[in-house]
Amino acid sequence: MKPGRTLPYALVSPALALFALMVLLPLALTALLSFQRFSYDTGVQDGFTLSTYANMLGDSYYWEVFGRTAWIALLTTLLCVLIGAPEAYILSRMGAPWRSIFLLVILAPLLVSVVVRAFGWGLVLGPTGFVNQFLEWVGIGRVRMLYTPIAVVVALVHVMLPFMVIPVWTSLQKLDPQVENAALSLGASRFTVWRRVVLPQVTPGLLSGGLIVFALSASALAIPGLLGGRRIKMVATLIYDEYLHELNWPLGAAIALALLVVNLAVMLATNAVLEGNYRKRMG
Amino acid sequence: MKNGPLSLLFHSLVVAFMLAPLVVVCLVAFTPTDTLQVPWGDYSLRWFRAVFAHGDMVQSFWNSLGVALVAATLAVLLAIPAGLAIARLDFPGRQALNGLLMSPLIVPHLVLGVAMLRLFALLGVRGSSMWLTLAHVVIITPYALRLMVSALAGSDRSIEQAAQSLGASRWTTFRRITLPLMLPGITGGWMLAFINSFDEVTMSIFITSPQTVTLPVRMYMLATESIDPMLAAVSALIVGLTAAVMLLLDRLYGLDKVLVGQQ
Numbered sequence: 001m002k003p004g005r006t007l008p009y010a011l012v013s014p015a016l017a018l019f020a021l022m023v024l025l026p027l028a029l030t031a032l033l034s035f036q037r038f039s040y041d042t043g044v045q046d047g048f049t050l051s052t053y054a055n056m057l058g059d060s061y062y063w064e065v066f067g068r069t070a071w072i073a074l075l076t077t078l079l080c081v082l083i084g085a086p087e088a089y090i091l092s093r094m095g096a097p098w099r100s101i102f103l104l105v106i107l108a109p110l111l112v113s114v115v116v117r118a119f120g121w122g123l124v125l126g127p128t129g130f131v132n133q134f135l136e137w138v139g140i141g142r143v144r145m146l147y148t149p150i151a152v153v154v155a156l157v158h159v160m161l162p163f164m165v166i167p168v169w170t171s172l173q174k175l176d177p178q179v180e181n182a183a184l185s186l187g188a189s190r191f192t193v194w195r196r197v198v199l200p201q202v203t204p205g206l207l208s209g210g211l212i213v214f215a216l217s218a219s220a221l222a223i224p225g226l227l228g229g230r231r232i233k234m235v236a237t238l239i240y241d242e243y244l245h246e247l248n249w250p251l252g253a254a255i256a257l258a259l260l261v262v263n264l265a266v267m268l269a270t271n272a273v274l275e276g277n278y279r280k281r282m283g
Numbered sequence: 284m285k286n287g288p289l290s291l292l293f294h295s296l297v298v299a300f301m302l303a304p305l306v307v308v309c310l311v312a313f314t315p316t317d318t319l320q321v322p323w324g325d326y327s328l329r330w331f332r333a334v335f336a337h338g339d340m341v342q343s344f345w346n347s348l349g350v351a352l353v354a355a356t357l358a359v360l361l362a363i364p365a366g367l368a369i370a371r372l373d374f375p376g377r378q379a380l381n382g383l384l385m386s387p388l389i390v391p392h393l394v395l396g397v398a399m400l401r402l403f404a405l406l407g408v409r410g411s412s413m414w415l416t417l418a419h420v421v422i423i424t425p426y427a428l429r430l431m432v433s434a435l436a437g438s439d440r441s442i443e444q445a446a447q448s449l450g451a452s453r454w455t456t457f458r459r460i461t462l463p464l465m466l467p468g469i470t471g472g473w474m475l476a477f478i479n480s481f482d483e484v485t486m487s488i489f490i491t492s493p494q495t496v497t498l499p500v501r502m503y504m505l506a507t508e509s510i511d512p513m514l515a516a517v518s519a520l521i522v523g524l525t526a527a528v529m530l531l532l533d534r535l536y537g538l539d540k541v542l543v544g545q546q
């Protein structure tokens with residue numbers, strides 16, 4: 001096929017036009033909005049000001065919310081690594097019918113609305129839910145989990161786990177089981193095989209999975225909104241309140257851009273590590 | 284290598300963890316009482332009847348269905364030519380364009396939501412279902428595009444070259460060779476796009492109006508106000524609907540391929 005020089009652009013132009021209008025333009029408008037003045041009496045005004053950012057950086061409340069969001073997202077990522085990586089490994093070693101059945105069981109919740117899953121965790125972790133009934137039965141007594149970070153982290157891990165299993169599973173597919181067998185037959189312990197053969201193979205998968213999990217957890221809205229309540233304020237619920245309750249759009253825009261910048265920075269840093277890792281292994 | 288008993292125990296716990304909230308929601312939906320309890324012995328369909336009697340909820344379901352049907356179709360119509368260009372042609376700006384079309388996977392939906400709220404406010408189109416649908420097209424196009432590109436990347440290019448060397452025009456080659464090769468990507472991409480649009484809440488919550496509220500947004504707003512078993516019944520219906528679409532997707536395309544991506 002020898003296409004004309006304009007053919008590719010003609011093919012992509014409808015999608016490009018939509019994305020320019022609905023992604024690039026709105027993001028630019030939001031960036032502008034974050035520099036506009038605001039007062040509770042007159043709303044958004046014209047003019048340029050840095051005061052929104054200055055107030056945000058100077059107020060410990062925003063640091064606290066960003067800090068809480070960061071540790072909840074990091075804890076979620078860590079738990080997803082600790083649960084998702086071994087689970088992907090176990091799945092990859094299963095026999096023919098079970099492997100795809102259980103892969104579906106792990107991945108299928110991905111397709112169910114996050115609101116349904118958050119609501120489900122509300123029922124499981126609530127004061128009369130299964131977990132508390134069990135705790136009472138073993139004599140520990142009820143524990144308040146709803147509207148605490150516990151419920152938020154548990155539900156986030158549930159929602160994010162498939163995003164960790166998928167890339168680890170993908171990198172395990174490229175691992176030849178004969179290499180493991182060779183290492184074992186040459187006298188390596190199972191732990192050594194795992195550390196020297198399996199782990200290096202899945203490291204790129206772990207990093208890219210961890211990246212997705214962290215980015216999505218840090219910007220999740222429905223789960224902290226439904227399971228965190230008013231007290232466990234995270235960046236996403238803060239932005240929601242500024243836009244839809246306080247109606248202070250410039251402040252909401254500034255927080256949203258800060259979230260976007262932090263997310264992109266984490267992604268670029270992880271990508272750099274990933275590529276460096278790849279180059280090193282390629283020699 | 285076989286999994287040891289410890290591995291299998293770990294695996295069972297993970298499976299239980301993944302299924303627990305969905306199973307509990309479906310059980311609670313059948314409670315005959317007013318409380319959010321798993322019913323023991325007594326079952327009732329009263330909360331399902333309550334869902335269908337709840338006018339706003341039914342309206343939101345139709346809103347979601349309409350938006351998802353139109354948005355998924357538009358996303359596929361955009362992704363076919365774009366995927367063709369990205370997978371088959373080499374042109375300056377190809378990488379940048381791919382990055383832009385994939386960006387809704389990287390830019391948080393929350394940020395897209397507030398950004399579109401600003402755009403819609405300036406254009407004076409807040410509450411328009413057409414603009415809501417276009418916003419959905421943006422966030423589901425990456426899913427359709429990814430399947431389209433992987434369907435093309437996995438197919439043999441020499442068939443197209445053979446067709447052209449035998450005198451087929453470029454349009455005939457596309458219609459008779461390339462399009463059939465893309466078909467799994469088109470059906471799988473449409474369904475994945477449909478589900479993602481139907482489930483979307485984080486962006487939609489900013490850009491829906493009382494007339495255009497979609498089902499997940501309606502559920503979110505109800506759940507933050509008061510919680511009764513009716514929400515469990517709606518959730519159970521959504522779980523059932525998703526399972527049905529999932530089985531269809533699995534039969535037609537292989538769900539692991541759709542979700543994990545073609546290798």
